[in-house]
Amino acid sequence: MKVEVILLDRWLSSYAMRVKIALAEKGVGYECREENHPNKSPLLLQSNPIHKTIPVLVHNGKPISGRVLWGKGEDQEIAKKEFIQGLKELEGELGIKPCFG
Numbered sequence: 001m002k003v004e005v006i007l008l009d010r011w012l013s014s015y016a017m018r019v020k021i022a023l024a025e026k027g028v029g030y031e032c033r034e035e036n037h038p039n040k041s042p043l044l045l046q047s048n049p050i051h052k053t054i055p056v057l058v059h060n061g062k063p064i065s066g067r068v069l070w071g072k073g074e075d076q077e078i079a080k081k082e083f084i085q086g087l088k089e090l091e092g093e094l095g096i097k098p099c100f101g
């Protein structure tokens, strides 16, 4: 199955830059779509309906965000476990260094 990763971006957004650095570090290919703030795209409004801000990372049509806080039931429990696992991996990479980058 082809994996589709789309980053909803805006020129010089430091928030989006962090996502780009993480994707580059992980070697994840993605399509970058520039958002125009007065005229936000339907994909942005649908993917981030509350804040309507970038960056938004869309993986195979599903926005990646907030399952830990706003998810429900089993999906939320899975998201919590994945989040904690991610923190453990980050901690492992950090080791005794004072910072990551």
Ligand SMILES: N[C@@H](CCC(=O)N[C@@H](CS)C(=O)NCC(=O)O)C(=O)O
Residues within 6 Å of the ligand: 010, 013, 014, 015, 016, 037, 052, 053, 054, 055
């Ligand atoms: N807390 C958010 C902030 C995102 C944010 O403020 N994005 C700005 C661009 S850098 C935005 O989309 N602004 C459009 C708006 O507020 O309408 C994050 O870390 O992703």
